[in-house]
Each structure stands twice: as structure tokens, then as C-alpha cells.
Amino acid sequence: MNTSFYNKLSFAILIAGSMFLTSCGSSSGGGEEDVFEFKSSDLTNKYWYANPFLSSDYNRNDALIVYRFEGGGVLKKQEFSGRRDEVVGEWSLIDNQLVIKDESISADNRQEWFIQDKSTSSYLKLNSSTGTREFYTNIDGINDVKADAYVVNELRLVNNAYESAYRLEYIVRGNSLSNVTVLPDASSSYQLEEFTDFKGEKAFQLSANDRFKYVNDFAGSQTIKFYIKLANKEQYKLEEQLYASDIKALSNFDITASHASGSLQVTVNWKAIDEDDIYYYVEILDKNANENAPKFRSARQSAVAGEEKEIVISSSTANELDLLSELTVGEDYFVKIIGFKYEDGIHADNSSNKEENIQAMTRFVLKGGQW
Numbered sequence: 083m084n085t086s087f088y089n090k091l092s093f094a095i096l097i098a099g100s101m102f103l104t105s106c107g108s109s110s111g112g113g114e115e116d117v118f119e120f121k122s123s124d125l126t127n128k129y130w131y132a133n134p135f136l137s138s139d140y141n142r143n144d145a146l147i148v149y150r151f152e153g154g155g156v157l158k159k160q161e162f163s164g165r166r167d168e169v170v171g172e173w174s175l176i177d178n179q180l181v182i183k184d185e186s187i188s189a190d191n192r193q194e195w196f197i198q199d200k201s202t203s204s205y206l207k208l209n210s211s212t213g214t215r216e217f218y219t220n221i222d223g224i225n226d227v228k229a230d231a232y233v234v235n236e237l238r239l240v241n242n243a244y245e246s247a248y249r250l251e252y253i254v255r256g257n258s259l260s261n262v263t264v265l266p267d268a269s270s271s272y273q274l275e276e277f278t279d280f281k282g283e284k285a286f287q288l289s290a291n292d293r294f295k296y297v298n299d300f301a302g303s304q305t306i307k308f309y310i311k312l313a314n315k316e317q318y319k320l321e322e323q324l325y326a327s328d329i330k331a332l333s334n335f336d337i338t339a340s341h342a343s344g345s346l347q348v349t350v351n352w353k354a355i356d357e358d359d360i361y362y363y364v365e366i367l368d369k370n371a372n373e374n375a376p377k378f379r380s381a382r383q384s385a386v387a388g389e390e391k392e393i394v395i396s397s398s399t400a401n402e403l404d405l406l407s408e409l410t411v412g413e414d415y416f417v418k419i420i421g422f423k424y425e426d427g428i429h430a431d432n433s434s435n436k437e438e439n440i441q442a443m444t445r446f447v448l449k450g451g452q453w
Contacts, residue, residue: 246331
């Protein structure tokens, strides 16, 4: 027997056992237990989502929370409905104590949370003297949800004369949504109806009855809340800020149609609103004036305040949608002109979330003749 080999094997087992006791800790005093320590690098440069939802009550302060902890103690918060990040305060992490100072809640807001040992780089379990909270870096089903509220100044025909009137409009998109209710204030709510927009996306908007409830004057800034349900039964509340800025109504527009080389061309003329940073879309609608399914949507049109505008619509016109071939020759068609402005801080070209951050819109639908 090779006793030297067995002596070496026994010594190796002894070392391995000693290492095991040291790494896992020992109640007999043979080693120290590992101490859980959450690092700032596990926290930073990612979005953290918490859903404190309690009920569909407007007055409940339980909207979805989205924080982003960045280097240098910079705290960002996302207005999830429009996917806008804003610097709202500071944060710090020392000995598993996470301190959040969120000035969007109040000037002196200070939250002291203790990170629990079940936390990971994608899940935070927090405790404090006031309760618990859980954050995740991903919530299935809500990643593509987007919501917007904006004021509309719309022309309507009253006693054979055009008058403008204000109303509010809401649009919520998301493939996992099953139900959406908008809460403009504590005393009113509207069930939104599902439809498929021209991009083929699942969306929700006001019903026809609710969509044309006008108000004499735009009341100004307010917090809009959306109560949403997902197909997986999860429930959330989103907050959207509607700001004080409104928009003037469209005026001075005209349509002419002509055939050129066997194809119809539609020329639309209008006068740009006498205000800077207003953009336009022109759409062709079918005989039913179906605004949810336009047959043509132009590329976005910029304009100088008060400028005389013209667009010639044909199969070669720059567009976001062209289904003109689906229109039936000899049937009526309609033209829709949309003027809109983005929320403050949204860049018309560089902001990736601009279409979810519209502040105000004016629109007019008129009969274009026969296709």
C-alpha cells in the first residue's frame, strides 16, 4: 500500500473541510459568517420599477414608480406614461441603507430604506419604519405601455358657422392591455375603447360619445391618471402631466383635386397657426371618415408662424402611411388636417418619445370630394 498517497489525500480533505467552514461561517467560532452587502454598482444605470397600486381611486397616491440611480448620487424619475426622465433629487447607499431624496414628492422628502438580503442586481426588497417596497428591473407586460393626454381645440359646424371648442383626448397603447380607464380628476372617469391604430398597434381611446364632450375653456395644467389592467390580471396606475399651454384653432384651408396622367392629386392649402413650433399632418380618410384607419398620412410638416402652407398628395408624396390604392374610384373621401405642439422640453427631432408627449392639438375634417 502506498501510505504516502493516502496521507496526502487525507491532508487535502482536511484543507477542503477547513475552507468550507471558513467560507460559510460556523456557530462554534471556527469562522466568520459572510455579511450581505449591496453595492452601488448593482443599483446604478438601470430602471427600477415598483408597483404600489392599491385601488382605482384617483386620490390614492399609488402610481407606478420608476427610478434611475445614476453616478454622483443623481436621482432620476420617469413619468412612465410619456417615458420622460427628469432629475428629481439625490440618492446615497451606505451599509445597505438606501436614502432617496425625491423633490418631485416634496422639497424635503427623504426616504430611508434598508436593502434586505434577498435583493439582487435585478430585484430590490426594501424595508423601512413605514413599511416595505419591492423594485424590479423588468415588469412583464408593461414595457410597451405608453399613454398621453392632450388638449384639443377643434373646429365644429354650429348653425352653419365654424366654431372652435376645447376637449381633452387620451391615447394609451400596449399589446398586453385588457382594460383602460382614464381619471381626469377625482370626480370623473371614462372607460376607453380598444382599437387598432394605423401602425397596427393595440390602443385605447375615448368612445365616440365621450370624445366630443366639449368645454368652454381649457382649465390649464392638471394631473391625469390612467388605471390599467393587463391580460395577466396585473393592475397599475400611471400619472400623466397635462400642462397649461393650449393651441389656436386651424383656419383658412382649401382643397383641390385634379387628375394627372390618370392619377388623382389632392392639393391641400391652409394657413399655419400664428405660433412657433407647431407641426402638421395631413391625412386622407375613406368615405366613412374613419380617423382610426386613414388611407394616407403625410410626413410631418413644419411651418413658420402664420405661413401659407400647401401639400400635394399623390403616390410619390413623402408619407408615414400610403394606402391610397385601397380607396374606391368614384366614392367620397375626406381630408383631415392636424396641427399640434409637443410638451415643453421635447425636441421635435431628437426626442425618441415625442409622439407620447403631445401637449395640444387642433384638427379639422372636411369632405374632399370623390376619389
